[in-house]
Amino acid sequence: xxxxxxxxxxxxxxxxxxxxxxxxxxxxxxxxxxxxxxxxEGDELPKYIYKPTPTHLFRWSAAIENFxxxxxxxxxxxxHDRNPSILVHGSWKQSVVPQYLKDWTLPNGWPWQAxxxxxxxxxxxxxxxxxxxxxxxxxxxxxxxIELEIGMKTQDGIESMPGTATVVLPLKDGPPxxxxxxxxxx
Amino acid sequence: MTQQAPPPALTPEVQxxxxxxxxxxxxxxxxxxxxxxxxxQALMDPDPRYWDDDFAKSTRYGELITPPIMVSxxxxxxxxxxxxxxxxxxxxxxESDGIGSVERxxxxxxxxxxxxxxxxxxxxxxxxxxxxxxxxxxxxNRYSDIRERLGRDGTPFLIITRETRYWNQDxxxxxxxxxxxxxx
Numbered sequence: 001x002x003x004x005x006x007x008x009x010x011x012x013x014x015x016x017x018x019x020x021x022x023x024x025x026x027x028x029x030x031x032x033x034x035x036x037x038x039x040x041e042g043d044e045l046p047k048y049i050y051k052p053t054p055t056h057l058f059r060w061s062a063a064i065e066n067f068x069x070x071x072x073x074x075x076x077x078x079x080h081d082r083n084p085s086i087l088v089h090g091s092w093k094q095s096v097v098p099q100y101l102k103d104w105t106l107p108n109g110w111p112w113q114a115x116x117x118x119x120x121x122x123x124x125x126x127x128x129x130x131x132x133x134x135x136x137x138x139x140x141x142x143x144x145x146i147e148l149e150i151g152m153k154t155q156d157g158i159e160s161m162p163g164t165a166t167v168v169l170p171l172k173d174g175p176p177x178x179x180x181x182x183x184x185x186x
Numbered sequence: 187m188t189q190q191a192p193p194p195a196l197t198p199e200v201q202x203x204x205x206x207x208x209x210x211x212x213x214x215x216x217x218x219x220x221x222x223x224x225x226x227q228a229l230m231d232p233d234p235r236y237w238d239d240d241f242a243k244s245t246r247y248g249e250l251i252t253p254p255i256m257v258s259x260x261x262x263x264x265x266x267x268x269x270x271x272x273x274x275x276x277x278x279x280x281e282s283d284g285i286g287s288v289e290r291x292x293x294x295x296x297x298x299x300x301x302x303x304x305x306x307x308x309x310x311x312x313x314x315x316x317x318x319x320x321x322x323x324x325x326x327n328r329y330s331d332i333r334e335r336l337g338r339d340g341t342p343f344l345i346i347t348r349e350t351r352y353w354n355q356d357x358x359x360x361x362x363x364x365x366x367x368x369x370x
Contacts, residue, residue, distance in 0.1 A: 025232040029241060050230070063228035064259040067272055069284040080281065091259065092229070094309055098254035099231045108246055110313070111254065117308040163308075179246060180315035180358055 002046045005131050009157045013127045016155055020049035023103060031106040036137065036144025036169045045104050045132035045148070048096070052088050053124050060092045088122035093152055093161050100130050100150075101167050109169045110181045116150065116163025127155035132165070141184040143177055144169040195342040195369075196334035199298045207328040211292035213261040217321040221260055222252045229253060251316035257323045257352045258363055262290055294327050297346055299369055307345055307366040314359045321354040330364060337370070344369040 003019045011019070023031070023046075058072050069076040070087050077083040094116070101111030122128060129152065136147040145168055152161040168177050219237075226236050234241045235251050242250045264271060268289075275286020317323065330349035334342050347366045353359045 022230070023232075025234045025238075028233045028235070029238075056228075060228045063224040065263055066259075067284040069282075073284070076283070080283075090306070094311070095229050095253065095255060098311060098313060099229060099233075102254060103233075113310070113312050115308065115310045118306050176246070181313065 002044050004044060005047065005129070005133070005153070008047060008129060009153070009155070013155045016127050016129065017049055017051060019047060021046035022048045028103060028106065031103070033106075033108055034104065034169060035172045036139065036146070036174075037172055039134055039137060039144075039146055039169065041134050041136060043134040045100070045134075048100055048130035050096075050128040050130070052122070052126065052128065054086060057086055057088060057124065060089055064091060066091060083121060085123035085125075088124075088126070088128075090118045093118065093122075096130055096152070097150065097161075097163070097165070100132065101148075101165055104132070105167050105169060108177060109167060110177050110179070112166050112168055112181060112183065114150065114163060114165040116161050118161060120154070120158050120160040122152075122154065122160055128160075129153045129155070135164075139171070142171060142174045143184070144171050144174075192341050194334060195299065195301060195344045196332065197299075200332060200344065203295075203297050203329045204332050205328065205330075206294060207326055208292040208294045210324055210326045211261070213257075213323040213325065214263055214265040215260075217252055217257065217260065217317045217319055217323065219250075219319055222256065222319070225256050225259070226253055247316065250319050252319065254313050254316060255311060255361055255363065257317050257321075257325075257360055258350065261323050261325050261352065265291075292325060292327055294329060294348065297329070297332065297344070297369070299344060301344060301369040303370040305368040305370070307368045309366070310362075310364040312362040314361060315354075317354065317360050321360075323352055323354060323360075325350055325352045331366075341370075 008016050061071050070081050071089055074086050077086045097114045098111050105111050132148045132150045134146055135149050138145050148165040150163045150165050151159050153159050170177055235245055275282040327348055327350050331347040333345045336342055345366055345368055347364050349364045351362050
């Protein structure tokens with residue numbers, strides 16, 4: 001059972017970090033399927049906790065070849081752009097979203113859609129909490145659609161990426177989710 | 187004295203940009219395991235479906251997959267025949283932000299507006315299939331929506347949405363991304 005978001009936000013940063021539920025490779029290999037019928041409105045998804053350092057930011061810049069200095073050049077960030085520090089990339093945050101939805105729907109569900117905004121500047125030293133909560137569910141074309149509220153909060157409860165998502169889970173006795181995914185006609 | 191209403195931001199010229207598409211671009215190179223390794227490690231996604239060949243064959247995908255929107259970054263790699271835009275950026279401006287004026291293939295023509303301040307207004311992702319190692323990636327940008335809104339002071343501004351579709355050599359759509367910006 002995941003730690004509730006509200007409870008996490010009442011904890012000290014190091015306690016939040018200890019509640020990290022990001023799976024390792026074996027956890028993803030052995031992930032058991034969550035079915036549509038297992039999910040209820042109000043359920044919270046596991047919390048992925050991150051502690052970004054300047055080295056993490058540099059690694060992301062290098063991986064995607066994003067050379068914008070605000071992400072790795074502290075002097076430039078402070079004195080040119082007047083930022084509070086080097087900044088966590090929006091591109092990293094938006095890549096965590098499909099990863100998070102993929103992991104939750106593995107092995108046979110599908111992380112279909114997400115919509116979100118980038119708010120707040122995140123900096124090394126922040127503790128970041130990727131979270132999700134079920135807001136509604138419905139069946140269509142023998143597939144189970146789950147609507148989620150999602151976001152990435154800091155340890156202080158500041159929401160840096162408010163959004164929503166739609167994922168697809170199989171019905172217990174239903175057919176496989178089509179792959180490549182084919183959304184139902186409206 | 188009567189105050190004049192500010193001119194509309196959504197002029198006929200701006201509205202005409204809705205649906206305008208860029209060129210179809212074939213990305214440089216292919217989806218490769220080394221790019222994927224660096225990307226997934228930087229993302230901190232240790233999924234064995236990305237790197238354990240035997241395990242990947244036992245999954246519903248039957249092969250290694252790659253992270254869902256990785257292609258959106260891979261596709262914007264600077265091509266080796268594009269010169270050295272970083273050095274050029276700093277020659278042009280020693281205080282360059284590191285991006286300079288790198289021209290990306292497939293860019294859309296600018297929206298004809300005098301509103302120059304740009305703010306991020308949100309993103310959307312639609313996922314259809316995971317890219318495979320060896321895939322050739324194609325993409326195309328288009329202005330999918332432009333709307334006018336009024337600020338608190340009654341001044342109109344624009345919300346411009348740029349959509350990018352990514353697909354592979356078999357014409358399978360992999361993902362669609364939409365990035366909306368506010369122009370004030």
